[in-house]
Structures are given as structure tokens and as C-alpha cells.
Amino acid sequence: MKKFMDKDFLLQSETAKTLYHDYAAKVPVLDYHCHINPREIAEDKHFDNITQVWLGGDHYKWRLMRSFGIEEKYITGDASDKEKFLAFAKCLGKAVGHPIFHWAHLELKKYFGYDGVLNESTAEEVYDICNKVLQAPDMGARKLIKMSDVTLICTTDDPVDTLEWHDMIKNDETFDVKVLPAWRPDKAKNIIKPEFASYINQLSEVSGVKIDSFKALKEALKVRHDYFEQKGCNVADFALEYVMYKPVSDEKIEEIFAKKMNGGEVTYEEYLQYQTAFMLFEGEECAKRDWVIQLHFGCKRDNNTAMFNKIGPDTGFDAIDAYYPMGELADFLDALNSKDALPKTIIYSLNPNDLMIINTMLNCFNQAPTVAKIQQGSAWWFNDTKLGMEQHLKAVAESSNLSGFVGMLTDSRSFTSYTRHEYFRRILCNFLGSLVENGEYPEECIDTLGQIAADISYNNAVRYFKFPLETR
Secondary structure (H helix, E strand, O other): OOOOOOOOOOOOOHHHHHHHHHOHHHOOEEEOOOOOOHHHHHOOOEOOOHHHHHOOOOHHHHHHHHHOOOOHHHOOOOOOHHHHHHHHHHHHOOOOOOHHHHHHHHHHHHHHOOOOOOOOOOHHHHHHHHHHHHOOOOOEHHHHHHHOOEEEEEOOEOOOOOOHHHHHHHOOOOOOOEEEOOEOOHHHHOOOOOOHHHHHHHHHHHHOOOOOOHHHHHHHHHHHHHHHHHOOOOEEEEEOOOOOOOOOOHHHHHHHHHHHHOOOOOOHHHHHHHHHHHHHHHHHHHHHOOOEEEEEEOEEOOOOHHHHHHHOOOOOOOEEOOOOOHHHHHHHHHHHHHOOOOOOEEEEEOOHHHHHHHHHHHOOOOOOOOOOOEEEOOOOHHHOOHHHHHHHHHHHHHHOOHHHOOOOOOOOOOOOOOHHHHHHHHHHHHHHHHHHHOOOOOHHHHHHHHHHHHHHHHHHHHHHHOOOOOOO
16 A cells, blocks of 8 residues: 555556656746736745635635535635634545645645645644744745746736736846736627626726727737837737637628727627637737737636526636537638637637547647647646546657647646646656556656656747746
């Protein structure tokens, strides 16, 4: 019987251990997509207790607690921080097989030096141990980042953002981790939302462009693209409900835009027509700038209306959607490719049933000189589990180019979530090691396989995004 989460956790062969300890574990962390607030890095936010680090805004943990029947008071309600932690610990001790059980204990070990098990009986002790660590004068957001050996972080930023916190971080010589903005223009895309018109007015003010048409909106976005690019941005991110609809004339898009700005309501079909025009514009604009675009789809959001009205979005009430947009995805990529305007693209579906379909689709558009120009993103959200990652790695290996994969991201709001990179690397090395153990890859090429593990863990992202970093 193996010891619980020892140094060889998840590594089931000697080859896997070699690949992890000698290669993957030796390269730093690059987090090219997360939802950390740059202000908290700039100000080096400190936390009063472990609850603020772990449970504040973490809808993964909130979902787990609800499944155990915990009252909302102890999740997002007015219970004390200690009461919330004790409630979470009670659940965690019984969360057998759940990835949060692994994530939480990796975090406790890495950041707080605790090697035991967190459950109902140890909760008081662990709460005190963690809080004592957090009281150290230098134990803030920046220390947590440095403890994770992070070299670069891409935050998620709206076109109207000033990016002042990014400037403050860049100009601070005491902190050498690069923190770059990432372009997330969903509010300018979601014309069906009630707040769309007011947002466009805000964008008009920030950009200095009078937005009285869709054409003018595109000019305003170009202004903000320029501004973001000056701040080091080279990646864009889009959350999509529908990837591509049959394109309509410019006149029709202007009609839809004018209707919304004049207080009218657009139909769902008009929304799809507008989104298609918007995404084709963004694709071309990003291609001109050699930006990477990330497309996220397959999520049905805010399913619990009562809870949405009570505590808002991003609180744990989203789910996988059985929506298969592969024909639309092909049409979108083809429309850009036909104009020689297809940017490097990372495709994420929340539905694991899409794994092989995406990989066969993207290979229709890969071309020199970029390695894996169009690729499938890492196992995302509900799929960043042991099984989800294993399925993803196998699918990419069997139908695309695993050695060119840009690796893991956190997609998180937490400063302790970087252990997910370790979790991923262990699973990656165990998968690669199994190929050697099964005679599917030659043992004498272990150095090549080790370099692949290091490349997927770090180097590929440096090269693909063209970040200002050295490969390792």
C-alpha cells in the first residue's frame, strides 16, 4: 500500500517517477489564463485567515459543500470565517475520489507545511496552523506566487480596464513575476444582455470614439487593442454559447446594433448574427497582431434562477452543456482561414464528449511554421480531474500532437491554486510513463520523453504565446 500523497503521488512506475522528478518538476509555472485580480498582486494582499484564501470566491468548494447539505449560511452567507472553514473541513474528510480532496492537501503541504489529513477532527488544529503561517509579515499574495515558482501570469481583463495595476506591478522592481493583461471583450459581444447599451457608452468614453454604429464599435475596440498591446497583451479569451452562425450583411448587423442602442430588444437569432460578426472581426484583429485566441464553450450558466437572483453569477450553479458546435467551429475557422486571417487558436469545450471531435477538426487547419497552431486546451473546469486529464491527454496524443500541447492553466481566482500544475504534471508523467512501461514508447528515448514533459509543462507555452521568457 502506498503512503497517502507522498513524493511519488500518482506516479505508478519508475519511468513516471523519473519523468516527473527529473524533468517536469524542475521547470517553473506559467499561468496563461486565470481570474486573479491584479490589484491584489499590486497591493500584495494579505489574508486574515485560511478561509479568505481558500473559500472566498471558490465556487468549486462551494459546490462540494452544497452536495453535503451544508446550509448556505456557511458557504456564501454570514457565518464567521472559522465556522465556514470547519464546515468545509467536515465535507472534505469524506470527499473520497474528489479532486478537491487532492488539491486541498497539496495546498496544505506546499503553502502551510501541513502533511496530515484535513477532516472534522483535525479542522481546529489545521485552522490554527494555517492562520499562524498567514500572519507572517511577508505572507501575502506575492509570497504565495513566489512559493509556486511562477514566472508569468495572464489575468482576465475587460477592454475598458485602465490596466493601472499592471503598470504598478511592472514598475515595482521588488517583484519579478510578469503579470500581463488578457483581452476578454464578452460585454461588447453579448448584445442580448440588458446592460449592453450602457457598457458601449462606457467603452466610447474610454476609447475616445463616438460609438454610434457597429463600424464605430470596431474602431473603438481597435483603439483598446492598441492600448492592451502596449501593456504586453498578446492573448484574447472568449466565452461562447454559439460559435458561428450564418453571416449576414453589414447592413443587417448595423440594424441590429441600432435597435439595441435605441432601447429595443434583439431576438436570439439576431444575437447570434451579431456575435458571429463580432467574432470574425476579433479573429482578424487578433491575427494581425499575432495574438492567441482562446475559445471556451459547452457551459450552461446560471441554472439556478433563485440562487442567481440571491447571490449572482459565478457562484457554483453552472454545468456542462450537451451542445455540439463542431460544424459551426469548422465554419468559423474556415471563414478566417479563407482570408488568411486565422490566429493561433486554443479550443476548450466543457463537454468531454467533444475531445476527439475537436482534435480531428483542428487538424484541418494546422499549418507551418507554427507547431500545433490550432490546438485543444487543457482539461477545463469540471474536467481538470484525474480522469478528465487522463482522457484529454490520451485524446490529444491519439489524434493530434501531444508534444506541442501548451499545458495546464489554473482558470482560478485563488493564489494557492498553482498546485493544480503539479497535479497535472504528475498525471502527465504517469501517462507518458505508462507508454514506456507498456512497450508503446522506447525506454532508450527517455530523454526525449523527458523533454516532452518539460515542454508541455512550461516551454511550449513560452514559445506558442511568444512570452518574454527563456525556455528551460
